[in-house]
Amino acid sequence: MAGGSGSPGRSVTSRALGVLDAFSSDAPRLSLSEIAERSGTPLTTAHRLLGELTEWGALIRRPDGRYEIGRKLWDLGLLAPVQLELRQVAAPFLQDLHTTIRDTVHLAVREGLSALYVERISGRESVPVVSQVGSRLPLHATGVGKVLLAAAPDDVVEKALAELRPVTRHTVVDRERLVRELAEVRRRRYARTCEEMSPGAASIAVPVQVERPTGPLAVAALGIVVPPHRRDLARMVPALEMAARGIGRALARSMQFH
Amino acid sequence: MAGGSGSPGRSVTSRALGVLDAFSSDAPRLSLSEIAERSGTPLTTAHRLLGELTEWGALIRRPDGRYEIGRKLWDLGLLAPVQLELRQVAAPFLQDLHTTIRDTVHLAVREGLSALYVERISGRESVPVVSQVGSRLPLHATGVGKVLLAAAPDDVVEKALAELRPVTRHTVVDRERLVRELAEVRRRRYARTCEEMSPGAASIAVPVQVERPTGPLAVAALGIVVPPHRRDLARMVPALEMAARGIGRALARSMQFH
DNA sequence: GGACGATCTTCCGCTCAACGGAAGGCCGGC
């Protein structure tokens, strides 16, 4: 018989969410059937939901046959206080740093076992950079990730060490080696990688710390990506540290008021 | 009597949307009853919807008593192709321009009768700037707005002239004067304002054009905000024009491939 | 040209999940 029982188990909201979830940076534009398949929603249902989402307020757009994320979601996303304060406070410092060194600069925070990139300024295109604002990478795979991991609580480090999946052929997957690297990051107060994420790109990263009664707390990591043949990589560390200190101080100041 | 018939007239999706819509940049953090009131949803219903939105995938967060836009909406928003190409293509040019002039740089497109700011780099804090990425301002109230209006089709100009609401005490509301200003913008190929939006801020703006078989098409406006006492304002126009031309060419190139 | 396949859209009867008023906590102020 045709006809349905209502949704079997999931609320309407959650299916609409499932439909939205079908979109990802790999697939920002999808056809109806792709969405239905990716979200596990029956085709008819997906069709109706997308219709509502489109009609009812530009959450979803459909300029041609395919569907894409609409303007309203962009608006709403900008309201998200995801590190809103950090981003606002850090922006001018990232600017200055970029002006000085002219390479890609980015800022990341730890979210679980990932580094979440919250801000970024692109440099000359010659250096290939994979991270984008909003993207996540495992903590053990990048410079900023290692800085964040080195500063993370022990249980996070343990969990991270437990699952060292390679992201590229050059990702560090040897536990002993990573432990040694983390110790060195803590000692030198900066991390350095060479072509681990993408060939032709080296990086250095430093922690952004806020002073707390219990000691300094690393709230983010600031990194730059440069061509690996640069000889003066180490010379950039002071500039990075200066910017990081600036952000840390500005953050502490702005947190007093809230 | 107790009990309800289902939702009277609006689909579930649309009420969930209404709830999301309650959030705005004026009020990014709201309590349950505020949301219920703003969205016109019965309190109980709002409560349930927010619960689902929160539980079912971090669309909404609730760190303390109040609700706020969650991380997932931020993620999704970043996928929105709202001028995605324009933003990506323009970013390095805005960078270079900012490095040269060191003041606030921003990029806006026309959306209906508003200028929508899609990208921005802040300059020295001394100059007060109201626009943010994602915000909208009437076309007649700002430099980039006037550039966009000067390049808009006649029917848009007419509609804009029909409702000249003042945004600040210094907004141009005289129709004749605005018409004259627009003519001058077209002739000089740049717009200039002085303390119209906020005291202590002047601006200049130029169109970003793409060559089309039918002639040049203005797709965006590029503007800077500087202190009004600067004497060398006009000298910056060439730099702005150069950046705008660069963006236009890069856009045309990238559009060939799509 | 005509048949086929893939994809999108409309239709419609059957349920059950959403609805929201009422009532029950919770807290802080007077």
Add this chain to the structure above:
DNA sequence: GCCGGCCTTCCGTTGAGCGGAAGATCGTCC
């Protein structure tokens, strides 16, 4: 203690969402 906001839980009613089937549309291949 009592009152007034604000939030949360409860529950009977019912219409809104559900999704299979069938129709429409379009491009492709023989």
